[in-house]
Amino acid sequence: MSGLALEAVVTRPRRPAGRRTRGLWLLPPLAVVAVFFGYPLALVAGQSLTTDAGFGLGVWAEVLGSAEFRDAAWQTVLLALGATTGCVLLGTFLALIIAFVPVPGARTLSRLVDTVLAFPSFLIALAFTFLYGSAGVFGAGGFLYSPWGVLLAEVTFYTPFVMRPALAAFGQVPGVHLDVAASLGARPGRVLWRVVLPAALPSLASGACLTLLLALNEFGIVLFLGAKGVTTLPMLVYGKGIVTFDFPAASVVALVDVAISLLLYGSYRVLAGRGRGAAVDAA
Known part of the structure; x- marks a missing residue:
């Protein structure tokens, strides 16, 4: 044994x-x-969870049931979805031109996109102030300090975050697929719709998720522009935590924002993984 x-x-x-x-x-x-x-x-x-009586969910019920929180959440979602939609449309269009249209300076423009990714968001807001502010070049102060001005600034700033993965995805499309589709009589629009965009869809979706995540948490543009009537969740955290010193309420809003961000980040990771898998299969 x-x-x-x-x-x-x-x-x-x-x-x-x-x-x-x-x-x-x-x-x-x-x-x-x-x-x-x-x-x-x-x-x-x-x-x-801190209340006057000790610990409990009283602050959660008060904040989540307030009209202020509902309005801020609604404005945050609308601005984020609008900015994401604009970035996807504009970024995909610009990426298609750079990738497939023989435009002089396309390579320089592609490198410029990488440079814009390093800019802070408040720089775009500052530039818009010089252009559309009350004393700016175009003098459209009412437009700048409205939700539309915030939306335009976010689209301008976040479009490169869609362009970069779109350019990478378009560069992975095999040229033989385009040649075969053209030899079969497919027009450029049909080739774009049936060959190019489906191959780049995972990358475009991951870029859209990343843009949505960043737009939901955008703080610098909204704060710097000071748009009237525009209160997003990050601005609500700032107002309750810094202005009114209501730290329990600010913590509730911050945790809700963190939960939404983690959910979107998980979706982004899944879509980004699918995009890399599609690129490997295409190669």
Whole structure:
């Protein structure tokens, strides 16, 4: 019996030493995430449950049932969806021109798109103030300080976030597919609708999800423009936390915004993974 046990110990496969140490290397980043993200989020969650009588869901019920929160959530969703729609249409159109139309300077324009991605959002708002402000070049102050001005600024700023994945996806479309479709008598519009756009759809969807995520959390453009009657969820957090010092209510709004952002980020990761898989299959 002891011999069989000894033989089993000897023949038992050993786990590679690399797997043991690999788990240890995960501890430092997990600790950093727990300290710099998990702990503050836990504090915010605890603050949202703080009431005059102790702990409870009274603040949640008060905030979620208020007309102020509903209006801010509605404006946030409308602006984000409008900006995403505009960015997808404009970004796809510009990417198609750069990728398939022999326009002089297309490569320079593509590099310029990468540069715009590094700009802060308030810079666009500042430029719009010089163009459309009350003392700007065009003097359309009423337009700038309305929801339409915020929407135009967000579309201008976030369009490159759709153009970049669209350009990458259009560059992965095999030229032989386009040649075969053209040889079969398909017109350019049909080739675009049946060949090019379906191949780029996962990348366009991931770019749209990323734009929607960023637009939902946009703060600099709305704050810098100071549009009248435009209150988004980030602005509501700022107003309750910084202006009125109502930290429990600000924490509730912030947690709702975080939950929406995490949901959209998960959708973006799924669509981005499908986009990479489609690019690999096409290659």
